Amino acid sequence: MDNDTPVAGIELGGTKAIAVRGCGMTVTEMRSFPTTTPDETLGQVIDVLAQWDAEEALAAIGIASFGPIRVATDAPDFGSILATPKPGWANTPVLGPVAERFACPIALDTDVNAAAMAEHAIGAAQGCSNTIYITIGTGLGAGILLDGKPVHGLLHPEAGHIRMRRAAGDDFAGVCPFHGDCAEGLLSGPALLARLPTHPGELAEDDPAWGPVGRDLAEMLAQLILTFSPQRIVIGGGVTNRQPHLLDKARAHIPQILAGYLTDIDAARLAYMICSPLLGDEAGPAGALALALKALAENR
Structure with missing residues (x-):
């Protein structure tokens, strides 16, 4: 990895968009904009990249976008947002406007796949060939690396929309407009606002209302452990950043959910396996730079 290569990236999120430039994987500058309309948001970040390119020619650009987004390079709508509850963004080309402006190599992937790449390269998942990066905030997304490579296929992982076994007596309907009580519908920021008796930031860590939330998070994590055999699951995003006790609650439930099937998944292994991002809020921007280096x- 060339740590002197001038590259840039775009992290396109549902709430904000970030233009980032760096030398290799090292972030040197970031600019942030609210995610409003596609034309305004993409125009702002592209203009910043153009300014940087004029100062020093960019070797490559990476685009890490919220999804669902078409990542299959042979698809006619490659690089376009698909069906999304984000108003005005369905069927929006993301790659096209960038490719029209710059002649350098460009790579595109989901924001969570990119964050997984960054944590795998220089963060909490170094040396872990199978890595899952989960972000829980306005939505819930998961980026999955198998043998160090992001999973694509038919689309890309949409683990935020898996359905889960619910705890007895938990009748919260969920808030996902597509599925109701999928993982995103139960665990995202809007879900917590709807299912908890008060604002999450005002609810004590030991309040019993957190119990079903921790159980739901554990159920999702147990499914991912059984399906993808990860060595590390990195969990970021606003919900767990502000409520880190949720990770402890989830870890405590997982052995019971696994019911003794994986005997080496004990408390010590789970404390190592499930962790917060080493890169913190820079996981996404650094992931965009990782995509740029991949394109190069x-x-x-």
């Missing part, structure tokens, strides 16, 4: 390597 593939172009070479």
Whole structure:
């Protein structure tokens, strides 16, 4: 990895968009904008990248976008947002406007796949060939690396919309407009606002209302452990950043959910396996730079 290569990236989120530039994986500058309309948001970040490119030619650009987004390079709508509850963004081309402005190599992936790449390269998942990065905030997304490579296929992982076994007596309907009580509908920021008796920031860590939330998070994590055999699950996003006790609650439930099936998944292993991002809020921007370096390597 060339730590002197001038690259740039775009982290396109549902709430804000970040333009980032760096030398290799090292972030040197970031600019942030609210995610409003596609034209305004993409125009602002592209203008910043153009300014940086004029100062020093960019070797490559990475785009880490919220989803669902078409990541199959042979698809006619490659690089476009698909069906999304984000008003005005369905069927929006994201790659196209960037490719029209810059001649350098460009790579695109989901924001969570990119964050997983960054944590795998320089963060909490170094040396872990199978890595899952989960972000829980306005929505819930998961980026999955198998043998160090992001999972694509039919689309890309949408673990935020898996359905889960519910705890007895928990009748919260969920808030997902598509599925109701999928993982996102139960665990996202809007879900917590709807299911908890008061604002999450005002609810004591030992309040019993957190119990079903921790159980639901554990159920999702147990499914991912059984399905993808990760060595590390990194959990970021506003919900767990502000409520880190949820990770402890989830870890405590997982052995019971696994019911003795994986005998080496004990409390010590779970404390190591499930962790917060080492890169913190820079996981996404650093992931965009990782995509830029990937584009450069593939172009070479």
